[in-house]
Amino acid sequence: MTKAFASQGDMADKDVTFSEIGEGLWAFTAEGDPNSGVIIGDDSVMIVEAQATPRLARAVIEKVREVTDKPITHLVLTHYHAVRVLGASAYGAGQVIMSEKARSMVAERGQEDWDSEFDRFPRLFQGHEEIPGLTWPTTTFNDRMSVYLGKRRVDLMRLGRAHTAGDIVIYVPDANVMFTGDIIEYHSACYCGDGHFHDWPGTAERIRAFNLDAIAPGRGDALVGRDMVNAGIDSTIDFVRSTYSPAARVALKGGSLKEAWDAVRAECDPKFSDYAIYEHCLPFNVARAYDEALDIDTPRIWTAERDKEMWAALQG
Template identity: 45%
Template structure:
């Protein structure tokens, strides 16, 4: 029996936590859903990934207001996916920051991604009517920029392609806190539908070179020791390599997408099936891995229609 499409049948409420990591860094975790980061500097607040809608962002706003009356000054988008960026309007921040490649992706496919993700995650997009439209940056950067929040140095870095072509991380060098976005997951399945799978391990190596003491992942709770940071990066890399190697083997044997899906998913499930959103991600992950192994360098645009057609092909045969 085929599974329900994506996460359309996931309706239960998730446990939320808001925890302080260092003097300036906080993490907002919603049990298996996208994780957000908060940096509180001398002169204001930075939010890293905004929640899916302005209504969904209200809980995070309330929790920040309970610990500081400083204004929201910056919103940083780790990448363009709707579930992470469309709550930005809630904060009234002075600046919205993203990499130039992320800005390009918003222009190229932002609306299609909005429509696609709203269909995949109806629970996360409750209050969709509160979204005023696509989230556009006020500041873009190519490889790296530094923001001084009073005496606190905040580095915003585009380390390379991985989860998307525009991935951005936020790094607090004095406290060695890394906000990785979906380049690193913790107990959650990496979504790779828009990924560059061959590049991703090299990008993770650049994150390793920072030697983080704390790591706030795209999904899951924060890591609070160097050893746990490395374990999360290694786990993400292991999944990415296994996914791509399985798809490459199938493409090399002239297998169809359905054949690759049917052979690779059970192998991945043995090791990673307990990670959150595993079933949700697999059709999208295998589709992109198959394309990249077949020589399609840049991810094809997902639309609500393509989502459903792909899911039916792979789940129903």
């Protein structure tokens, strides 16, 4: 009998941390669960990442109300994944912003991604009955746009493909702080199932070039201070390369997906097995690395059915 995905058995509540990482900038983190960010402007608030459900979004709002009573007017979503976007309705934000590419991915694969992630993450989707449907942006952009929260400028940018083809970062120049979404993680595995391994390290280096004072990553603790920022970028790049290289060697020699899985485990287990969501991410990461090595540039759409087929193949 095929065992369950690691994430299906992860039902324990996570401890939430809400930390100030710059003036009026907060990181909502939860032991490897998806992070959210809070940007407080002169007269309003921007939220970065919605969470998976309105129930989880209200936990973010509760923390926001501990530090400000300003209205939440903007919600920015760094990419299209269900665990990031389906809680959007709880915020009541007048502006919901994505990259144009991320919106196209909602149209192309948003429902399939929702169905897939719902099956894989039972804990995160508790209270899913409140989700009104797919989350669609009110505003999109291609390469860069700026939003003004009063005098506070927030720059939204596409720096390159990484975790998905539509990733954006959110940069607050007056504090030199960036919210990177899942391009950068800290002591949490990168989910690469919809990623672009060849592009990811270069995108991470473009983040490094900002010489940031703090990063709120997609998962894991906030990175405050340049030493921690660089450590987070370094470990992310190492994770991506350590996953891709052994899988690619197997694929290019005509080996099987199971052989690629074994090769990646041999390389990554000693370095990353204690990272949050490592066991959950690994099968999807190997499958995508194997495909990319065979020149499949656009990640194949994950469906609940494909998830199970892949997992069964890896179990032998």
